[in-house]
Amino acid sequence: xxxxxxxxxxxxxxxxxxxxxxxxxxxxxxxxxxxxxxxxxxxxxxxxxxxxxxxxxxxxxxxxxxxxxxxxxxxxxxxxxxxxxxxxxxxxxxxxxxxxxxxxxxxxxxxxxxxxxxxxxxxxxxxxxxxxxxxxxxxxxxxxxxxxxxxxxxxxxxxxxxxxxxxxxxxxxxxxxxxxxxxxxxxxxxxxxxxxxxxxxxxxxxxxxxxxxxxxxxxxxxxxxxxxxxxxxxxxxxxxxxxxxxxxxxxxxxxxxxxxxxxxxxxxxxxxxxxxxxxxxxxxxxxxxxxxx
Ligand SMILES: CC(C)(COP(=O)(O)OP(=O)(O)OC[C@H]1O[C@@H](n2cnc3c(N)ncnc32)[C@H](O)[C@@H]1OP(=O)(O)O)[C@@H](O)C(=O)NCCC(=O)NCCS
Numbered sequence: 142x143x144x145x146x147x148x149x150x151x152x153x154x155x156x157x158x159x160x161x162x163x164x165x166x167x168x169x170x171x172x173x174x175x176x177x178x179x180x181x182x183x184x185x186x187x188x189x190x191x192x193x194x195x196x197x198x199x200x201x202x203x204x205x206x207x208x209x210x211x212x213x214x215x216x217x218x219x220x221x222x223x224x225x226x227x228x229x230x231x232x233x234x235x236x237x238x239x240x241x242x243x244x245x246x247x248x249x250x251x252x253x254x255x256x257x258x259x260x261x262x263x264x265x266x267x268x269x270x271x272x273x274x275x276x277x278x279x280x281x282x283x284x285x286x287x288x289x290x291x292x293x294x295x296x297x298x299x300x301x302x303x304x305x306x307x308x309x310x311x312x313x314x315x316x317x318x319x320x321x322x323x324x325x326x327x328x329x330x331x332x333x334x335x336x337x338x339x340x341x342x343x344x345x346x347x348x349x350x351x352x353x354x355x356x357x358x359x360x361x362x363x364x365x366x367x368x369x370x371x372x373x374x375x376x377x378x379x380x381x382x383x384x385x386x387x388x389x390x391x392x393x394x395x396x397x398x399x400x401x402x403x404x405x406x407x408x409x410x411x412x413x414x415x416x417x418x419x420x421x422x423x424x425x426x427x428x429x430x431x432x433x434x
Contacts, residue, residue, distance in 0.1 A: 356380025
């Protein structure tokens, strides 16, 4: 494919990039992408075939050395002909030159092309399956928070010390959570915990346990009109439910709530779904792919 080239995108490329997502780009998508480009002009790339834009992606660095690929898209007429794979290789080289040590992207579980493209020789592996429920019923929160003693953590070190002893800790370390934006996620790392525990924004870490033994921790943050539980780590189902409920009861009545889980046990997943069921509950599932460069 001699005529295939890649380059950094500029603002004039936005309508063409937006056009890759739909046949006739609605004004709204162009406007949204233009706003995003204006706010974050760095890291946009395009793939061109015979001078025509056929693919785009933005590589963002929410933290130094930590890169997320997003808005990755090859135009419908070009998909399946090798452009995406070559583009992914080009992107790896670009972000490596910018100091990336970790590259991630998230996708739906059924996206076989992304799995095929990023797995195998490209070395991306599944880091987490991530389930998110939103618009959960808030009513049960008061009752469930009584299942265990519930308190707000005031020291990140205590939470980390408990976490390190948990089975599967490494797995959850590689998983994602999002303070105000999914890309800022890392895991329960020290800075994220401190940011949430001591930060000025509404949010924190709710602990649940009995007789001084910690059983679960729920990290949450409020942004706009939504309280999100960014990550829930639980050694017991009752502890997990109580910690989630302790965070959810912090929501104001006008705020929507959501819970995001990476790698939780099936039992806890079911219990959460049952406990917070309501007419507007929505469930999404994602995979997070990542690799160390
Ligand atoms: C996913 C996407 C970026 C891949 O780009 P593409 O140009 O279609 O992919 P390629 O033709 O380079 O194929 C990539 C790999 O998937 C494999 N593949 C292609 N079609 C496949 C299919 N239907 N089933 C299984 N594997 C497939 C190819 O063998 C190739 O592997 P290789 O690189 O080791 O040879 C593109 O299809 C796309 O934009 N899809 C819609 C949007 C999307 O899903 N974006 C990603 C969000 S994270």
